Amino acid sequence: MLRCGSPKRDVVLSFGVGTFPLPAQLMVTLMPCLQSSPAVFAAVICFTIHAAFSAPSVNAQNSAPGESHGVSYYRSVRPILQRRCSGCHFAGKREGGLSVVNVADLLTGGEGGPALVAGKPDDSHLVSYVSGEKPEMPLNAEPLKPAEVETLRTWIAQGAEDDTPASLGNPISAENPPVYKSPPVITSIDYSPDGQWIAVSGYHEVLLHQLSGAGETAVRRLVGRSQRIESLSFSPDGKLLAVAGGTPSLFGEVQIWSLADGKLLQSVTMSHDTLFGISFNADSTLVAFGGADNRLRAMEVATGKVVMQMDAHSDWVLGTTFSLKNDHLLSVSRDRSMKLTIVANGQFVDNVTSITPGALKGGLVDVQRHPTAEEVLTAGSDGEPRLYKIFRTQARVIGDDFNLVRAFPALPGRVCDLDFSASGDKFVCGSSTALGGAARIYTTTDAAKTIDLPEIKVPVYAVSFRPDEQQVAVAGFDGIVRLYNASNGQLERSLVSVPVPAVTAQATAESN
Ligand code: HEC
Numbered sequence: 001m002l003r004c005g006s007p008k009r010d011v012v013l014s015f016g017v018g019t020f021p022l023p024a025q026l027m028v029t030l031m032p033c034l035q036s037s038p039a040v041f042a043a044v045i046c047f048t049i050h051a052a053f054s055a056p057s058v059n060a061q062n063s064a065p066g067e068s069h070g071v072s073y074y075r076s077v078r079p080i081l082q083r084r085c086s087g088c089h090f091a092g093k094r095e096g097g098l099s100v101v102n103v104a105d106l107l108t109g110g111e112g113g114p115a116l117v118a119g120k121p122d123d124s125h126l127v128s129y130v131s132g133e134k135p136e137m138p139l140n141a142e143p144l145k146p147a148e149v150e151t152l153r154t155w156i157a158q159g160a161e162d163d164t165p166a167s168l169g170n171p172i173s174a175e176n177p178p179v180y181k182s183p184p185v186i187t188s189i190d191y192s193p194d195g196q197w198i199a200v201s202g203y204h205e206v207l208l209h210q211l212s213g214a215g216e217t218a219v220r221r222l223v224g225r226s227q228r229i230e231s232l233s234f235s236p237d238g239k240l241l242a243v244a245g246g247t248p249s250l251f252g253e254v255q256i257w258s259l260a261d262g263k264l265l266q267s268v269t270m271s272h273d274t275l276f277g278i279s280f281n282a283d284s285t286l287v288a289f290g291g292a293d294n295r296l297r298a299m300e301v302a303t304g305k306v307v308m309q310m311d312a313h314s315d316w317v318l319g320t321t322f323s324l325k326n327d328h329l330l331s332v333s334r335d336r337s338m339k340l341t342i343v344a345n346g347q348f349v350d351n352v353t354s355i356t357p358g359a360l361k362g363g364l365v366d367v368q369r370h371p372t373a374e375e376v377l378t379a380g381s382d383g384e385p386r387l388y389k390i391f392r393t394q395a396r397v398i399g400d401d402f403n404l405v406r407a408f409p410a411l412p413g414r415v416c417d418l419d420f421s422a423s424g425d426k427f428v429c430g431s432s433t434a435l436g437g438a439a440r441i442y443t444t445t446d447a448a449k450t451i452d453l454p455e456i457k458v459p460v461y462a463v464s465f466r467p468d469e470q471q472v473a474v475a476g477f478d479g480i481v482r483l484y485n486a487s488n489g490q491l492e493r494s495l496v497s498v499p500v501p502a503v504t505a506q507a508t509a510e511s512n
Helices: 038-043 073-084 103-108 146-157 501-511
Strands: 011-015 026-029 045-049 189-191 197-201 203-210 219-234 240-247 251-258 263-270 275-280 286-291 296-300 306-310 317-322 328-333 338-342 348-351 364-369 375-380 386-389 404-407 414-420 426-432 437-443 446-452 460-465 471-476 480-485 491-496
Touching: 073 146, 189 219, 189 471, 197 219, 203 240, 219 251, 219 263, 251 275, 251 286, 286 328, 296 328, 306 328, 306 338, 328 364, 328 375, 364 414, 375 414, 426 460, 426 471, 437 460, 437 471
Parallel strands: 011 045, 189 460, 219 275, 275 317, 317 364, 414 460
Antiparallel strands: 011 026, 189 197, 197 203, 203 219, 219 240, 240 251, 240 275, 251 263, 275 286, 286 296, 286 317, 296 306, 317 328, 328 338, 338 348, 364 375, 375 386, 386 404, 414 426, 426 437, 437 446, 460 471, 471 480, 480 491
């Protein structure tokens, strides 16, 4: 994937996206850039060429998905199965022995035999399990719509032809991991609580780099269903990794991985679009995350059940964090607001930031709680990090920004990510401009005291403070993670997020 600009994209041009088999092979999605000033708008025009490195572009001539006269598997059947079934039936989690991610897997079937018999819908599990008064599948969820069942039935009756473009036939899985020609844009990174690992977003996967050795890092790959990994976070107890992402316009997904054995504990599908900004509560029992459906949700880690949702935002919810007591959630959005919500019942309490028009100059993309205080740091399109008190101690007066504790000097462009040090004394912040980026370490109590991190020539989308406060990691557009000394800002080491031999050599040379 080649992407310019912010992963919290305002304008995305996508060409030949695998999931959108448009005959013209060109899909242009214009996400309304409602919250940014014209200058920011111009600066964040992003071109996403998904196909560039591992999702090959769809070849219209060869297979012409959907041009056969009947029901197209690729265009009509596959989206239903992806959205409603694949969360429990894919390579990583074959409930009943069944994977539904391609036609070959359906023909192989599960413990009860093939899921379909071409030409015979009445003999096909794929139809019988979703039909009738009380359909068995999807398990514990709304039944398929009658029209969707009819689509499955007709496709099978017509011979269950597989019109998947040849180049997309082999879905990505742990056995068939992504192959990269160049490192993908990094949208999220996080140090493990023991500082031994750093988790880095890839395409369809998260890569865990072990940092203890001096030379090459050992890498573990956590390959899942979501094309896009938007956000990841280690649990405070260090046992789990939570991931929010999805496949645009198809589904959003939360993944919970067990780090001891690399097992996917939860893959929970929700919404029709990607999820963002995942965070854990203190005892690692809940995760909170936002979505392109403007919703804030909290999910129980052990069961995968969504236990809270809040719909007061009017644009994408990009960042979340729990209050110090863990009884409240803070969420930030492209709608320019930071909202406070009660975890137990999803009740919206307050706008923490000013609601006066013009007080905030652009959407907010990230929020982090101070490790030891009921205060939060946020930033976004106007580049200016700000520290706020979570709880209002004085009634709102129109025009006030009462909860603001301190504003810090702005970074160039828009801030994409920030992270507190373990004590809360410092924080690291990264930003992107049209062509470049910047990262800086700030001192929380003294806005004037900053360290600019050198050698950043590309937009920065992800930063993380190592728990021992000795190092920060900065990553973004070029797919390289740069590790800096947190006291003096010197570049200590660079590593490439994914296995790409030529680039690895270059990065090693750069950091020497
Ligand atoms: C929340 C998880 C979940 C979802 C979502 C789900 N399934 Fe299942 N499915 C299961 C489990 C668990 C089993 C095995 C136990 C059983 O048969 O009830 C199963 C079994 C099956 C089987 C039988 C496999 C065999 O060979 O025994 C079929 C067919 C099936 N599912 C189809 C579907 C379809 C089609 C959808 C989407 C419309 C779907 N499932 C969605 C959990 C799920």
